Amino acid sequence: MSTPTNDVYAREVVMARVGHLIRRKQGEIEKVTRILRAFFEPAQVQAPEPGRIKRIVLIGPYARRNWYEDKRTIDFSDYELWVVVNHQLFKEECCWRRARDVICRELGDRCAVDLEIYSRADIRIAKAERDRFILNRLEAGITLYRASRDAPLGGRESGRVRP
Secondary structure (H helix, E strand, C coil), X not given: CCCCCCCXXXXXXXXXXXXXXXXXXXXXXXXXXXXXXXXXXXXXXXXXXXCCEEEEEEECHHHHCCCCEECCCXXXXXXXXXXXXXXXXXXXXXXXXXXXXXXXXXXXXHCCEEEEEEEHHHHHHHHHCCCHHHHHHHHHCEEEEECCCCCCCCCCCCCCCCC
């Protein structure tokens, strides 16, 4: 008997959220999402609370369905992902260095990944100030992971990434 997808991480859940893309792109985005979750290192900073990724959102051309890929010139749209963490200190580069290295190693030249990190406080401020740049992108983006909704990767959120 199979385990329900809401009890254990299933890569198909993330891939279904970007079902408008070709299968290869779905797989790459799923892999980047899994790497971010597995290799986020909140222990690199001292914070008043444990570090948590609250949300990962795909924004930009792949979310808007207007990406480009030119096989002749090897020119293509970047994957743009915004990650929301629970505390300002977890935006520090040292928390993300390993994840960025793994993304580069795993995906190489096949795709470029632009990563922006925001805290929950940043989002609250954007809402209070009606910052349309941030709010419009979050609204138009595709949520790939939400801590309150999605299952953990496995016994813990850090570790190895399976192909």
